[in-house]
Amino acid sequence: MADPSGWLDLLHREAEGELTPAEMEALRSLPDQEKVAQQRRRLADTTAHLSALPPPRLPASVAQNVAAEVAWSVRLGASQPELLHSLAGAVVADIAVARHLQDQSVPLMPHSLAAGVVSDIRAARQLGATPPLLPSSVAAAVASDIAWAGRVHIPAPTLPRSVAGAVVARIAQPEAEGVSVPPPSLAPISPAANGFMPLLKPRHNPAPLALVVALMAGLTLLAVTTVWPNLAAGALVLRTLLAQVSPLAGVGLALLLLTSALVSWRPGPVMQRMGAGAFALSAVLTLPALYSLAAHGDVRFGQNIVVSGPVDGNVIAVGGHVRLEAGARVNGEVVTLLGDVRRDPGAQVSGRVNALLGHAPDDLDALETAPPQGIGIATAAAFRPLLGWLGSAAWPQIFVTLTGGALLLLFVAGMAPTLARRQRHAPMRTLALGVLALTALGGPALALALAGLLGPALVAAALAVVILAVGLSVSAYDLGRALARRLRLPVPDAVGALLGLSAVAASLSEPPLAFGLALIGGAWGAGTLLLARGGVQTV
Secondary structure (H helix, E strand, C coil): CCCHHHHHHHHHHHHCCCCCHHHHHHHHCCCCHHHHHHHHHHHHHHHHHHHHCCCCCCCCCHHHHHHHHHHHHHHCCCCCCCCCCCHHHHHHHHHHHHHHHHHCCCCCCCCCHHHHHHHHHHHHHHCCCCCCCCCCCHHHHHHHHHHHHHHCCCCCCCCCCCHHHHHHHHHHCCCCCCCCCCCCCCCCCCHHHCCCCHHHCCCCCCHHHHHHHHHHHHHHHHHHHHCHHHHHHHHHHHHHHHCCCCHHHHHHHHHHHHHHHHHHHCCCHHHHHHHHHHHHHHHHHHHHHHHHHHHCCEEEECCCEEECCEECCCEEEECCCEEECCCCEECCCEEEECCCEEECCCCEECCCEEEECCCCCCCCCCEECCCCCCHHHHHHHHHHHHHHHHHHCCHHHHHHHHHHHHHHHHHHHCCHHHHHHHHHHCHHHHHHHHHHHHHHHHHHHHHHHHCCCHHHHHHHHHHHHHHHHHHHHHHHHHHHHHHHHHCCCCCHHHHHHHHHHHHHHHHHHCHHHHHHHHHHHHHHHHHHHHHHHHCCCCC
């Protein structure tokens, strides 16, 4: 009974005797037979009432009335009445008017400009006054151009038709009474006819652009050389950490970036099919290794770490200090960013102690970089409480809440269905654009953090997290709506949004699954936002 118009049509066809056996069986299989019987009785009553009505009365015959009027006219000896309007007569009258207009001569113009100028000059002569000066003299400008061309040894150009000569000739000619004389036509002045015009063309001066480019390059080089020790040390630490990961993860990451660049550059059907397989292979090679690197060991933000026993992995503190007691056994690297490392005698570290933007006074073999000075110290002191809050916050719940808020905003603004359709239409290209966008944000954020510029680094990291949350909301909405439509659920848009958010929240119970969904879904949705924002036509 979900489609009233369908079974009502079957009832009408049953009344007319046009139902097939299959349609009769479908009508009998309806669940609410009482409502069907009620509609059948109402249809029968309506048909009976309509059949009982008298047949409609036809309007009077116009031909019969006309015939009667003609017969009475013949009897009375009256002449044939004239028609109200004759189309042939109107056409003939139009043709006659057209011929008459063609035979007439062209009427005189109401006003002649040349005659008005001559009349003004004659009146001025009679009054003994000189004619007013024109705003600009064409003859004087032409003479000046010729003089300048002679000075620069350029032959004089061919002059166009003289306006002054035409006016003088018109004044000398006796004016006929009642005849309008058209104004003299002027030949257009072509810039190519004057040899001196190319010399007056302004030249492009590239000096300002070159100066700005050189200044930007110099400032960039100065900034890089200033923070180069910190960057070099940070790169060494990252290389040491990545050395603990399988080399296949590096192959998968390189394959991911190369495939993203190719699919974004050439989004053809063949490239998209190849990109789907390459994306799947890179995810299998990269995601498990990245999760194992982030999950093993001890990683804290804005908090101090005290190690007194064995640790299977790396010890990383961002914005905090690390204390290695006598019984500490670290099977990996010890890294602090904007913090110090205190190592008691007897503490063992299989890797190396790294104090980036900090000190390690108790370890002579530790890698240290100079801590920030001046305003950098104040910046670090201001950001340590913020890093502490970030480390103690319930990030999974915050991320799900941020994703739900972004989806609600997109849904209220009416952009969610449009973004879902765009993502569905070009899935590989949107994923490629999202991967490139997140890479472009993550790399500079890491470099800024290692250089000691914590403010810009934190802004870039926060922007990356927001983009991931908004992108994940788009992907969750798209998948939830597709599932709701496949299951034929009511209001698939709203139900799909709830299904998508429920799936994201349910994945938190399995951290590896939540990690993969956040990265893949966030990158996929972020690429959809970029593609929709740029207005690029998808293939």
